[in-house]
Amino acid sequence: MLSVRQSCSRDVYSLDGLWDFQIDPTDLGNTDRWFATGLPAPRSMPVPASYNDITVDNAVHDLVGLAWYQREARAPRRLGSYRLILRFGSVTHSAVVYVDGIEVVRHDGGYLPFEADITDLVTPGQPFTVTVSVDNRLSWQTLPPGFIQTDVSGRQVQRYFHDFYNYAGIHRSVLLYTRPPVSVVDVTVTTDLAGEDGLVRYRVEAPGAEQVSVRILDQAGVAVAEATGSTGEVRVRQAHRWQPGRGYLYTLEVQADEDTYPQPFGIRTVEVKDSQFLINGEPFYFRGYGRHEDNPIRGKAHDDVSMVHDFELMKWQGANSFRTSHYPYAEEVLDYADREGFVLIDETAAVGLNVGLTGGLFGNQDQLVTFSEQTVNDRTRDVHARHIQELIARDKNHPSVVMWSIANEPESSSEESRAYFEPLAQVARAADPTRPVSYVNVMLSPPHLEKCMDLFDVIMLNRYYGWYVDTGNLADAEAHLRTEVAGWVQAFPGKPIVFTEYGPDTLSGLRDLFHRPWSEEYQVDMLDMFHRVFDEFDQVVGEQMWNFADFQTAPGIIRVGGNKKGMFTREREPKAAAYAVRQRWQAQARKEGSR
Ligand code: E9O
Numbered sequence: 001m002l003s004v005r006q007s008c009s010r011d012v013y014s015l016d017g018l019w020d021f022q023i024d025p026t027d028l029g030n031t032d033r034w035f036a037t038g039l040p041a042p043r044s045m046p047v048p049a050s051y052n053d054i055t056v057d058n059a060v061h062d063l064v065g066l067a068w069y070q071r072e073a074r075a076p077r078r079l080g081s082y083r084l085i086l087r088f089g090s091v092t093h094s095a096v097v098y099v100d101g102i103e104v105v106r107h108d109g110g111y112l113p114f115e116a117d118i119t120d121l122v123t124p125g126q127p128f129t130v131t132v133s134v135d136n137r138l139s140w141q142t143l144p145p146g147f148i149q150t151d152v153s154g155r156q157v158q159r160y161f162h163d164f165y166n167y168a169g170i171h172r173s174v175l176l177y178t179r180p181p182v183s184v185v186d187v188t189v190t191t192d193l194a195g196e197d198g199l200v201r202y203r204v205e206a207p208g209a210e211q212v213s214v215r216i217l218d219q220a221g222v223a224v225a226e227a228t229g230s231t232g233e234v235r236v237r238q239a240h241r242w243q244p245g246r247g248y249l250y251t252l253e254v255q256a257d258e259d260t261y262p263q264p265f266g267i268r269t270v271e272v273k274d275s276q277f278l279i280n281g282e283p284f285y286f287r288g289y290g291r292h293e294d295n296p297i298r299g300k301a302h303d304d305v306s307m308v309h310d311f312e313l314m315k316w317q318g319a320n321s322f323r324t325s326h327y328p329y330a331e332e333v334l335d336y337a338d339r340e341g342f343v344l345i346d347e348t349a350a351v352g353l354n355v356g357l358t359g360g361l362f363g364n365q366d367q368l369v370t371f372s373e374q375t376v377n378d379r380t381r382d383v384h385a386r387h388i389q390e391l392i393a394r395d396k397n398h399p400s401v402v403m404w405s406i407a408n409e410p411e412s413s414s415e416e417s418r419a420y421f422e423p424l425a426q427v428a429r430a431a432d433p434t435r436p437v438s439y440v441n442v443m444l445s446p447p448h449l450e451k452c453m454d455l456f457d458v459i460m461l462n463r464y465y466g467w468y469v470d471t472g473n474l475a476d477a478e479a480h481l482r483t484e485v486a487g488w489v490q491a492f493p494g495k496p497i498v499f500t501e502y503g504p505d506t507l508s509g510l511r512d513l514f515h516r517p518w519s520e521e522y523q524v525d526m527l528d529m530f531h532r533v534f535d536e537f538d539q540v541v542g543e544q545m546w547n548f549a550d551f552q553t554a555p556g557i558i559r560v561g562g563n564k565k566g567m568f569t570r571e572r573e574p575k576a577a578a579y580a581v582r583q584r585w586q587a588q589a590r591k592e593g594s595r
Helices: 304-317 331-340 378-395 415-431 474-491 520-534 576-594
Strands: 012-014 017-023 043-047 066-074 083-088 094-099 102-108 114-117 127-135 146-150 156-160 174-179 186-194 197-205 212-217 223-228 231-236 250-256 259-265 270-273 276-279 286-290 321-323 343-347 358-363 368-374 401-408 437-441 459-462 497-501 540-546
Touching (some): 083 094, 083 102, 102 114, 186 250, 186 259, 197 250, 212 231, 223 231, 276 540, 286 497, 286 576, 304 331, 331 343, 378 401, 378 415, 401 415, 415 437, 474 497, 474 520, 520 540
Parallel strands (some): 286 321, 321 343, 343 401, 401 437, 437 459, 497 540
Antiparallel strands (some): 012 174, 017 043, 066 127, 083 174, 094 102, 146 156, 186 197, 197 231, 212 223, 212 250, 250 259, 270 276, 358 368
16 A cells, blocks of 8 residues: 655645544444444544553553544545545554444554545535544454453453553554545555666556656656656666665656656665675675564654654664564654665564464463463464555565564464465565565574474574573573574575574663673673674674563563563663663674775
């Protein structure tokens, strides 16, 4: 799905701000439409925001069920033959949207956009009501998966297999935009290098358009090439490459009859070859973090203030990349990464998939939970396939995205898991033949148990030697880590290895002469130990520690106010490791710069 971009044929209006909000007292609103005459007892809720931490009401904070949002909007006065589209950046986890009481769209999947053409339901210049029901429930067929239990008081409790808190609400901007009756609905740009030149292949979908043409504008807005037709290949002479640390963006300005759509892109190549990860033909070493969209009060909402500040902190550290763990991030974040030259591993919301398990006692590191149902099944896989396709459709033109991660830490040592993932790897490759595809491997599936990795291009590993195992014993931890990396090298020669998680929980301000776990000293030591081992193996081409910042979790006996594995606190204050790792990363960056 195309991002919303302004142009001479497209106007954009924001519906962000305060909406009316109310919890569904009956859970039946989508059937009996009790909201049709307005929400009877509304309170104010900002959009975008997670609703959980805004009020001081447990009913809102701990809701398992439906919440309703409503506001008035106004159709543009001069619409003429143009279409009016209502677009949501994301609603977590599923939404049903009504315009003046008429359902216009529903969408499952809390981290991807959706839209509806509402032209025929509005009158130019006149107000109309937008109502959204937001369902935060997770089941075996949602991503991420989860299940619901009822406690002794009859209250529903959501259980899930990931540790980050199940924030919900309208998390990204709500926009109204106009476009001509015949318009661009999809653009795909892929690029290649030919000596100093860039080759730009494009494909435009604009149903019913009689004339399609494109111009390529450089970053200064100067046209450097053009072509006609809905597909083609254009040569950009002496191309500015999009490079890590130096993002250079061109714009493919598409003209389809009356419609103009500006599609930013970068000229660069990505390739996995001989255990290296190549960007523009040169070996790239990933330095950075797994992250979360997580902030005090606003929860998982996108906001530009936190985004720009987080990027400043990452640049200060010398990071060049991050993984969008464990779900697709706001489009604004990807646009900004494109501009800033950050390299992204783009992940689906498939976290906590216990493919081969049917019932059992399950610990998500926080809680022990018993369940008896079959967990993930064929329907889950169909949902998963759709998520992969929607993610790639949304993000395929971002030069910052260099790899698709189709799952985080699934069970991957059974034949069932292999059968589950084989078709999904194909779905990703069919949707995008130009980028590597992989998934992130959990510590429970070392090389001798692993059944899925040969389906993928890059070995991504989350490892916690020194924390969940060998706690407090970094000598053993180092030996075990070294042995395991050697095992991967031997089992999968030629596949690059990126560490996508490692690091201990660390309580900011806890200092300890004996460098014991939870102290800032221990975090410095443990990260240092991992880095020492990484440096011994050429096949290790990246280090993304866990996590950029502390983040909120579900309640549990090993979480004190959330997951504390951050390099920064949740408020973005640096822990001691932030300075120590900065030295290493800045030194690496200087070395690369002098090459
Ligand atoms: C996923 C991430 O979202 N990986 C977890 C992170 C954590 O801090 C979580 O925040 O807990 C680590 C999974 C570790 C599994 C270790 C199993 C060890 C068994 C021997």
